[in-house]
Amino acid sequence: MNLLESIRVALEGIMASKLRSLLTTLGIVIGIAAVIAVVAIGQGGRAVLMSEMEKIGTNIFAIYVDWRTNKQVTGREFDLSDVAVIKDKVPDITRLSPVNQVSGEARGTKDKKSTQILGVSSDYAYIRKFNMKEGRFFSEEDDTGKRRVAVLDEELGGQIFGRVDPLGSKVTLGSTPFLVVGVVAKGESALGFEENPKVYIPIQVWQVMFNTQVQELEGSAVSKEKVDEAMGQAVKVLERRHREPGKYASVSMEQEMKTANKITGIMTLVIGAIAGISLFVGGIGVMNIMLVSVTERTREIGIRMALGARRRDILVQFLIEAVMLCLLGGVIGMALGAGGAYLIAKLAKWPPLVSWYTALLAFAFSAAIGVVFGILPANKAARLNPIEALRRE
Amino acid sequence: MIRVENLGKTYMAGAHPVVALAGVNLEVKPGEFVAIMGPSGSGKSTLMNLLGCLDTPTSGCYFLDGTKVSGMNDTELARTRNRKIGFVFQTFNLLPRMSAMRNVEQPMIYAGVSPRERVRRAAQALERVGLAQRLHHKPSELSGGQVQRVSIARALVNNPSVILADEPTGNLDTRAGEEIMAIFQELNRSGVTIVLVTHEPDIALHTSRIVHFRDGRLVGDEPVADPLDARQLVSVEPAANQSGSSDQGGEAGLP
Structure with a gap:
């Protein structure tokens, strides 16, 4: 059969x-x-x-103090000169920005809102591939000139200014008024992550306001293949400068993705x-x-x-x-x-x-x-x- | 055709051996129509199982078409059943879910006949037993006599050397039984060898030779001088079944 x-x-x-x-x-x-x-x-x-x-960027990385070493965090782990030196010594790093953050209150013309206040350099907009809804991200001159300018999230802008165009308006962080020079467009997230509303101000202004050096560094490398190597070199530069081996840790998006x-x-x-x-x-x-x-x-x-x-x-x-x-x-x-x-x-x-x-x-x-x-x-x-x-x- | 020499079968019922069949010598020639008779327990069913290659003897030899069957393995026995033997059972044993055509096709499936050829030969076989109009009926949609005719068609379809019929009329009324015997006689006239088990003398008288069994032994073997012709018995009755009650009368009227 x-x-x-x-x-x-x-x-x-x-x-x-x-x-x-x-x-x-x-x-x-x-x-x-x-x-x-x-x-x-x-x-x-x-x-x-x-x-x-990938949308955030496969070639980005962060360097931070390794908490496992149990060393006292002084707020002086990094300073602004580190950023310049690393960029100079590691050519594969294209952009590098200090990142300081603190939660605070932002008040607009309509409402006030609890928010994350980030102190970054002008490089940060490139690292995070910010898409400006209106206005501009603050420049290097704004930073070195310690100008009181701020960039808002689209969401935060809507919340505290209502229908008023935030661009050119004043936003009050704590008790200090800032001029809004730009609004960052909201990114489409398929995963629907709710991110806290954020406001970005020049790092040097942030340092004056909160009397702190630099908490963390974020940067991007020329490619995702080079990111881990460049990040490692940057950590070595930091260890040499601060004479504290093992104090710094780093993570790249590439590693996170894996x-x-x-x-x-x-x-x-x-x-x-x-x-x-x-x-x-x-x-x-x-x-x-x-x-x-x-x-x-x-x-x-x-x-x-x-x-x-x-x-x-x-x-x-x-x-x-x-x-x-x-x-x-x-x-x-x-x-x-x-x-x-x-x-x-x-x-x-x-x-x-x-x-x-x-x-x-x-x-x-x-x-x-x-x-x-x-x-x-x-x-x-x-x-x-x-x-x-x-x-x- | 069929030749058995000193054939015996002993079963073990627990620790006691039971002799079902002993020292049987029998020869059936091509074209013969043989009836096997005997009371129940006489060994006729055992003989049929052995002749049908469903069972193997414990002693003696069995030759079918000159080939020694005793000593074959399961696969060879299955092949022999398929090619050389056609079974007709008392309880019909058709596959209930399938049409008459599909039922008749089954032996050819195991013989490896192509689908087209199967359909042709199955239709032909059913026509031969007078069921050309019932090809696609299922067994449940047919009368007992018609069902038995389907199983005769199934037994015929691979052109076997011998048809083994075990009480083929046992579950049928007298009239349907006569119709079945008419078909067997017709087949026999066209050269088909038939071995039929029955305990009804009337049925046995339709064959050309009667073999008697008792207590597992062959005790009598005689030719039938003047076999009954089932055609006459059937043709006396009208073709339709309306006058069913006159069946007995019609038969009794014949001598």
Whole structure:
């Protein structure tokens, strides 16, 4: 008996009891759907996270005091001359800005709002790839001239100025008035991270206001390939200048992305494995029903043997029936899983990622379950004695 | 055609051996129509299972078409059943979910006949047993006599060396039984070898030779001098089944 004929006979067997076949395969349906959905959602989420991080910039890095050294933070860990020296000694660093921040209150013409006040240099706008909604980011001259100018987030501007154009207006930080020279356009974030509203002022003004040197450095390198090396060189320069080896730590977006990638990968794997267990349980369900089916169809097996079916033919017939059942479940599960992933992706505004190889893998996996859990019942059928099988009612 | 020499079968019922068949010598020539008779427990079913290659003897030899069947393995036995033997059972044993055509196709599936050829031969076989109008009916949609005719078509379709019929009329009324015997006689006239088990003398008298069994042994073997012709018995009745109650009368009227 050839394969095509075996498939036809198996399909006749499945179609003979449609409801039962459907219920039998339900475990496989749920298992495959869960695996497909989890993998698709995981991959979609990871893709979104990666593109978010890429949007911020893959070539940026930060240098900060390593808290694990337990050294007293004096606010004198960095100073402005460090920035100039590092830029001079590490040519791969294109931009470098001190970053100081403190939370405070910003008051506009309409309202006041608690906010993050950041002291940065003019390089910061390039490092963070700021897109100006209106006006400009403050310049190096604003910084060295210690001018009281400020740049607002679009969101903060709306909150404290209402419908009034913030550009050219005064914003009061604490008790000091600043002239608003620019508004930073709000970035589109698919992940929907709520960032605190921010206001940026020249670092040298910040230092005067809060009597602090530099807390942290942020910079960008010529490329993402060079970022880790450039960052390491900058740390060495700092250690030499301040004679404190091991005091400084650094992190690059490249490293963060690798970590994030690893974490999302592990999460997908773990949830996928749990979904895989439901596939295993589904397989046992198929085996159980196939065993019942063999008992019920003992007479049919006897008839087929009398008509000339070899033991192998009977084995193949029941094995293919189990595989077809599992494949049926696999296809339904794939449709459900892909649909679910698509729906969730749409709600979360993620790209739906059901790759063809995930589908192929699920297909192959359900067939494998059919073989593994079908072999026992099929073997039981093939071992029947024809005379006894024919006598069975 | 069929030749068995000193054939025996002993079962183990727990620790006690039970002799179901012992020292049977029998020869069936091509074109013969043989009835096997005997009370239940006489060993006729055991003989049929052995002749049908569903079971293997514990002693003796069995030759079918000159080939030694005793000693074959499972796969060879399955092949022999498929190519050389056609079964007709008392309980019909059709596959209930399938049409008459599909049922008749089954032996050819195991013989590796192409789908197109299968359909052609199945239709032909069903026509031969008078069911050309019932090709796509399922067994549940057919009468008992029609179902048994489907199983005869199934037995015929691979052109076997011998048809083994085990009480083929046992589950049928007298009239349907006569129709079945008419078909067997017709097939026999066209050269098909038939071995039939029955305990009804009336049925056995339709064959050309009666073999008697008792207690696992062959105790009698005689030709039938003047076999009954089922065609006459059937044709006495109108073709339609309306006058069903007159069945008995019609048959009794014949001598």
